[in-house]
Amino acid sequence: MSDALINLRDVTFGYAQDWPVLRDLHFRLDAGERVGLIGANGSGKSTLLHLIVGLLRPEKGAVEVLGMVRRREEDFHEVRRRVGLLFQDADDQLFCPTVAEDVAFGPLNLGKSPREARAKAHETLEQLDLTSLEDRVTYKLSGGEKRLAALAGVLVMQPRILLLDEPIAGLDPNAEARVTELLAELPQEMVVVSHDAAFLSRLTSRRVRLANGRAEAA
């Protein structure tokens, strides 16, 4: 037990046998912190985020999130409600026909009534200044709009912690500026994966580099 929001201890994980991506890794996110995660392609940055929300399970080591060690699928149901993960590819996240339906998907899963879910979705889109997207069809959005709509789908769950997987990759300068500004104003603790040093220094308080399966201060 510790008072860290996220605490990974001695975590080892590999997609193939005898070839771990992460080896005896330690990673910690404390209250009030925003951590930038850097590292070469394939160094395990996305893997680390997926381990935190239980989409992947470590071969060895402990995943402690919000004060509890999480092991089983049921343990992670609560984690996923309180830790929002923004995927690298927004097309993976936006699966509903319209933006409003997609943003309301999370609240519906939490047992909200359709009316409440719709209201919450509307409220979130309003906060992000995205009400113009509400009735748009998700696959007709531009890359930047998709990223913002996916972010709305995450924020509507009112997560305590945000995990952002390359939130500005592939965006044009305008869209990048808009997403950056939006993220900078959010109150949550974050773990942000990015290759963009300027973006990370604006958004995060501390940088961690993944190399050879381990995390080190950068």
Add this chain to the structure above:
Amino acid sequence: MFPNTQVRGPSGARKASAPPVVHCIDVRVRILAALALSVVVATETRPIPLAGALLAAIAATIAARVSLEPLTHRLVSLNLFLLLLDACVAVSTPGAVLLSLGPAHVTREGIVYAGMITLKANTIVLFLTTLLGSIEAVDFGYALERLLVPQKLTRLLLFTVRYLDVLHREYGRLSQAVAVRGFRPRLDRHSLRTFGYLAGMLLVRALDRSERVHAAMKCRGFTGRFHPLEPATLHARDGAFAAGAILLAALLVRGRWW
């Protein structure tokens, strides 16, 4: 069936100040009405009710202000196909010979039978176009779900609608990737193998994508059950429309059993 999956709302009909009545009717009622009328028409064997059904279908098409151009297109291709079928039916049905063309004998019964098939097919296509033609794929999926079609099937439809475009772009990227390296399709082993790789890679990527989509859904609290966002309410006009459809179907089958 799905004229335009990009924008939701009435389409397939000409823009007008007030939408045709049929567009305001609950999609479930429209599906059931189309189903009932199709079955009645398909099983009818008497010419008078069939002619009546065709007239009703034409009247419905006009009332729904269905765009003429796509409809003509659809009817022409249907009837070209039927022509082939009619020719076969006309010479293969035994009966009183009207005309002999070498070994083929056109019979009176054959002509009547072929005419009935043509009549029925056109009537059903008109009914389907009018009742279902303006439904968006997405609304169609949700309506089927509410009609107790298994969620596994309806969600397949909905996910297909959503990801067809993504897969199509993926295929576009892959085929561009082979084109920029000088690939010209020919009928040889190399071309066939290349197409095999393309199809295989597309499948692998689709599988990967589906896993990522599922992961993203789990992150938002998905545990295997979908919850509808739009409440399903039936209005008085839906009831009136259903009553009209039932009345029409009853009129058509009148005298068949009683």
